[in-house]
């Protein structure tokens with residue numbers, strides 16, 4: 648059975664007080680199920696605090712980004728993977744579409760960051776997905792294949808064993824437009840079939856999250872698709888009650 652995950656990507660939201668309150672709320676509200684990881688990804692300045700607040704509980708903490716450089720050096724503003732591991736982070740989101748679109752992260756940079764994360768002992772949550780134009784032009788699968796292939800070229804077949812994937816259609820992020828459960832399932836199945844060309848075991852065992860306007864009222868339908876292993880949640884992860892309900896939808900499966 649594949650591990651499921653419900654992950655909250657706070658993006659550039661939060662504060663010291665919010666971090667404390669949200670983690671306390673999740674600890675009190677969420678009944679953790681062993682095969683459903685609960686992950687919170689605050690902005691980097693709140694990570695150490697989040698790790699401390701979550702200590703001793705089943706709430707896991709992840710970063711939203713890491714440097715593509717591994718060793719310490721003159722890289723102003725960068726945060727290396729080993730630093731995230733050092734403070735107790737276990738996961739890091741890599742290649743979110745906002746980083747690809749707004750900060751120039753190419754498939755190659757995303758691939759390098761994926762390797763940096765693995766080398767630092769972190770589990771990268773590698774995001775892939777197409778824009779609306781790409782989908783309308785019939786290019787969704789080829790875009791996603793290229794995103795996956797760049798990562799494969801960098802981490803090799805074995806590297807995939809340490810990766811969680813997230814399919815996030817760009818047109819569904821923050822728009823209130825969710826992929827239908829069938830649309831999500833179709834791409835998740837495509838991703839698994841594409842990875843199966845490398846290794847059938849890797850393809851069968853990798854967790855693939857869906858992200859894009861997941862809310863308490865649509866989570867169960869999406870998560871119940873056979874190739875969907877949970878979600879990467881943006882807006883709804885900023886509301887503790889909503890996030891707890893989304894987790895409960897995954898735990899109920």
Ligand code: 13P
Pocket residue numbers: 656743815819820821822823858859860861879880881882883
């Ligand atoms: P929303 O849930 O706000 O659409 O964001 C999805 C996302 O980008 C998670 O990484």
